[in-house]
Amino acid sequence: MPRFRSDLDRITPYKPGTSIEAVAAELGVGDLAKLASNECPFAPWPEVIEAMAVAGSGVNRYPDNDQRALRAATAEHLGVPEDHLWFGGGSSDLLRSIGLAMGGPGTSAVYASPSFVLYRIVTHIAGSEPLEVPLTKAWVHDPWRLVQAVREDTTLLYVCNPNNPTGTYLPADDVRMIIDRVPDRVLIVVDEAYLHYAGATDFSSAIPLALERDNVVVTHTFSKVYGLAGLRVGYAVGRPATLRALRKTQAPFPVTAIAQAAAAEALNYQDRVSARVAHNDRERARLIRAFEQLGIEFAASQTNFIFHRSPGQASEFIAHGVIVRPGVDGWVRTTVGLEGENDRFLDALQALHPNGRDFA
Numbered sequence: 001m002p003r004f005r006s007d008l009d010r011i012t013p014y015k016p017g018t019s020i021e022a023v024a025a026e027l028g029v030g031d032l033a034k035l036a037s038n039e040c041p042f043a044p045w046p047e048v049i050e051a052m053a054v055a056g057s058g059v060n061r062y063p064d065n066d067q068r069a070l071r072a073a074t075a076e077h078l079g080v081p082e083d084h085l086w087f088g089g090g091s092s093d094l095l096r097s098i099g100l101a102m103g104g105p106g107t108s109a110v111y112a113s114p115s116f117v118l119y120r121i122v123t124h125i126a127g128s129e130p131l132e133v134p135l136t137k138a139w140v141h142d143p144w145r146l147v148q149a150v151r152e153d154t155t156l157l158y159v160c161n162p163n164n165p166t167g168t169y170l171p172a173d174d175v176r177m178i179i180d181r182v183p184d185r186v187l188i189v190v191d192e193a194y195l196h197y198a199g200a201t202d203f204s205s206a207i208p209l210a211l212e213r214d215n216v217v218v219t220h221t222f223s224k225v226y227g228l229a230g231l232r233v234g235y236a237v238g239r240p241a242t243l244r245a246l247r248k249t250q251a252p253f254p255v256t257a258i259a260q261a262a263a264a265e266a267l268n269y270q271d272r273v274s275a276r277v278a279h280n281d282r283e284r285a286r287l288i289r290a291f292e293q294l295g296i297e298f299a300a301s302q303t304n305f306i307f308h309r310s311p312g313q314a315s316e317f318i319a320h321g322v323i324v325r326p327g328v329d330g331w332v333r334t335t336v337g338l339e340g341e342n343d344r345f346l347d348a349l350q351a352l353h354p355n356g357r358d359f360a
């Protein structure tokens with residue numbers, strides 16, 4: 001056997017939400033509601049599919065390594081200069097590159113727990129030490145404890161806002177407080193994968209801070225509300241010198257031509273984005289009403305998923321044709337789906353819950 005890096009033994013590989021294909025292969029059940037990966041339940045818009053088809057005819061060439069058309073469209077959409085953007089094959093690709101650029105032996109990275117599992121994986125890949133800070137009892141980032149966790153050797157601090165897997169958010173003032181208190185040598189990554197779904201009046205994007213400060217970057221993705229998870233495209237906003245330094249660890253041509261074309265096209269339909277968010281709001285409220293009726297504890301969500309106590313294991317939901325994501329200590333994470341998918345989830349919940357009969 002080759003001599004692999006032994007420190008990588010600490011890594012538990014990323015486990016994606018169970019796929020419909022995997023359940024179909026194992027149990028022979030094909031008709032499933034997949035509510036396990038916080039994806040957008042709607043198919044891409046026809047104009048986006050058309051843009052992909054057009055781009056597809058040119059894939060004998062490498063894609064634009066500087067993503068010019070997508071960069072211009074994103075810069076205009078956000079109102080930021082083009083050189084303050086950095087694109088990747090999903091925001092996961094950017095998070096990995098950031099971890100590699102900031103890590104290495106003798107460094108540490110601070111993040112909340114539970115939060116997006118990639119932070120831990122990337123910290124280990126980078127040979128850095130993870131410093132995990134528990135969420136509060138309400139499953140919210142604890143801003144003071146995050147600040148206090150920063151050590152002399154800390155180079156990176158992640159804030160997942162809103163947070164995966166809990167759906168909770170940190171008000172803008174708390175994010176600013178963290179950024180103000182942490183030394184400039186620490187890069188702060190504010191991961192806003194779910195920001196479109198966050199309607200709380202005291203939530204706001206940290207982009208203005210990323211434009212202003214060398215040690216702040218904000219990551220966004222086209223995988224959620226834009227519904228392009230299968231294409232893998234995301235971006236970071238930050239100061240040009242910071243982004244140039246981080247980009248050194250990224251492989252060339254990180255975003256395919258098809259993904260670039262689709263993402264640029266998708267930005268043209270902000271009214272439809274709003275309609276998707278409104279759908280999510282309605283359906284999330286319906287699921288929450290059911291949790292309240294059944295007396296099931298849940299975390300206050302500002303996302304397209306809900307973290308809740310579960311009357312059954314994730315595997316028991318599969319028996320009812322619904323895939324949810326296992327969580328911790330009897331909690332699971334359920335993505336808000338289409339109405340019919342949510343109906344199926346509620347039927348499964350009712351069937352698994354001892355008070356299910358009382359639930360109308």
Ligand SMILES: Cc1ncc(COP(=O)(O)O)c(C=O)c1O
Nearest residue numbers: 090091092116164193221223234
């Ligand atoms: C908080 C958070 N950040 C980043 C990502 C990665 O998204 P992608 O790599 O698809 O852009 C996810 C995916 O679920 C996420 O939950």
